[in-house]
Amino acid sequence: MDRTTIDLWVGIFVALGVAALLGLAMKVGNLTSSQIGPTYSVTAAFENVGSLKPRAPVKSAGVVVGRVDSIVFDSKKFEALVTINIDKRYTFPKDTFANIYTAGLLGEQYVGLEAGGEEDALKNGDKISQTQDAIVLEKMISQFLFSKASEPKSDGKEADSSNKPTEAKATGVKETELGDAPF
């Protein structure tokens, strides 16, 4: 076969490969979406991080503003020390709240930041003091069961608990929902 034809075909082949890699990187992978600019890091201590992982998103008002950098165990305070990198474009007040939320019922966990009202902004190396732990499903269910067990049996006629039946009903609905969920 002619040498120039072979060169042409090999060129097409390599170009196709590069195009496919670019397509994978841009359209399939998170190379474009995960790009956050220069960051500053702050730490937050949690008593329980649940299944939070490094590289999990940090969101505020639902917008990704950073990523979790590392999670280490503090053996002095017996807490989890989470370092998060926040995009330099966003500043948060010093009394910002850090919560661990779950996306959906069984989705991945992420750190949610809720801005406080203070004037000073968080700086590199600061520590967020107000945190809320991840919700552990087993704990929640056991709490619910205990509160249910300690409740007097209400048939709606008890005089002292005018709002209890509705509450019990509301939680009762929740229970059946959890029972039906496929896990």
Add this chain to the structure above:
Amino acid sequence: MIKSKLLNSLTRTLSGIGYRMIERIWRLGAGARLFFLTIFYSGESFKRFHLTLREIYFTGVMSLLIIVVSAFFVGMVLALQGYNTLQKYGSSEAIGVLVALSLVRELGPVVTALLFAGRAGTAITAEIGLMKTTEQLSAMEMMAVNPIARVIAPRFWAGVISMPILATLFSMVGILGGYIVAVPLIGVDDGAFWSQMQANVDFRLDIVNGLIKSLVFGVACTMIALFEGFDAPPTAEGVSRATTRTVVISSLTVLALDFVLTSFMLVI
């Protein structure tokens, strides 16, 4: 009398096992020696790079059709099967993630390597085996042309270069096939398909690791094909056996290497 017969048969069995073992190890050593010689003489063969280009044409470009068509079908089947299970859990939007991750991490590199072993590996073995049978390799040596630099190295580098390109194409075409089944045919939401995929496929951990896998498979498959051809007995039967062995050994090596590589990659 019976005792000595028993002892004889035992000795024969044991020496048979020993002979096979030694032969395997000898072949492994000879293969490794050929690999290092190939690397060593690569510089010489790169001086005439059009030889490598020619081999890329025969191993890479000519494999495009089988790779693209099978990738398309693999992607479509993945989407169908994945949807069937995922919709039971009410998360049919995750189909994009399922198709992309299975293709990029596993199926892309592995199925490409298996197809490559069947499509290009056999051709390499048969070609080199026949060259040896018809004494072309000896003729080259007589003319002071190094057959490793002239014949083996260009084919080796062609395989190593072609495999990651083919695997990337396989993943991309497979994802397109999955898209065609999931979005227009089944009716999964278009935006959710891509956005869930983008949120869960990591460039470094998934795409680059897949590329590393396919590069390793490329080295393994091409080297096995080259060695089997180079080592084939110079008879018609020998070449045919070597071709069969290329497919069998390549496939087993790819699957075993895949397990080893995956276990290393997931730990990090």
